[in-house]
Amino acid sequence: MTPFSQISMVKSQQIYTTFVNGKVITKQAYDLYQQRFIESPLYTELYNNLEHFIQLYLHIGFTLNFNVEGEFFYISRSEVEEDADTNATKIQAMLLIIARYWVDKGFDLDDLTTPVLGLGRTALEEIAEQTIYDDIRQALGIETWEKAINYLADRNFLYPCGDKHYVLSSAGMYFLNLHVEKYSEDQ
Incomplete structure (x- = not known):
């Protein structure tokens, strides 16, 4: 397991904010200024530290879901x-x-x-x-x-x-x- 100190706190907070606002995190996002799809740094952070984030979200009452085919992450909670x-x-x-x-x-x-x-x-x-x-x-x-x-x-x-x-x-x-x-x- 990756220690917390090796995970980007800023990206981790951005990931959490994205999820609790009901969004998915896709592998590629469309950049309006470059007018092309670019790799999502949040997706990369999740993917590269998957076990860490799975455990983190379990600890705070969520399940981190990874859809391999659609190349996106989302969280769920049975209570909602x-x-x-x-x-x-x-x-x-x-x-x-x-x-x-x-x-x-x-x-x-x-x-x-x-x-x-x-x-x-x-x-x-x-x-x-x-x-x-x-x-x-x-x-x-x-x-x-x-x-x-x-x-x-x-x-x-x-x-x-x-x-x-x-x-x-x-x-x-x-x-x-x-x-x-x-x-x-x-x-």
Whole structure:
């Protein structure tokens, strides 16, 4: 086990703050200024000191979860399962709306992870105009489409890559692919 003195206190605090604000930590984050994906120093810190952070979060009542396929970390606590389920439902429903819109337009889902393509202003406006999508948003208790997109971005499932332009993170894409696989199995 890595001694506490060898772990960056600043990064450890940033990791904790990120998690308790309901965010995931992805391997790559979109840097708006460099206009490209960059390696996340918080992910690297977690990955390089995994056993330390697993034990740390266990000691403070959380489970550190590592999703290998989606390349992201998140924490959970059994006492807040209902809140987590509500958040997961909102996240998954919004991602599925985006995916359904995207596929209906004839685009490849992988394009949502490409900054040059991604989810732009026109797509967001067209999604907002569809009654069925709007009904789902309202049923989720999200006031506006802007707040829905911010909800995903605030949790690192989407990254802004321009004005009213977003790209899916690896965590967002993981959940989309998971649901596509489930749907394909059911058919």
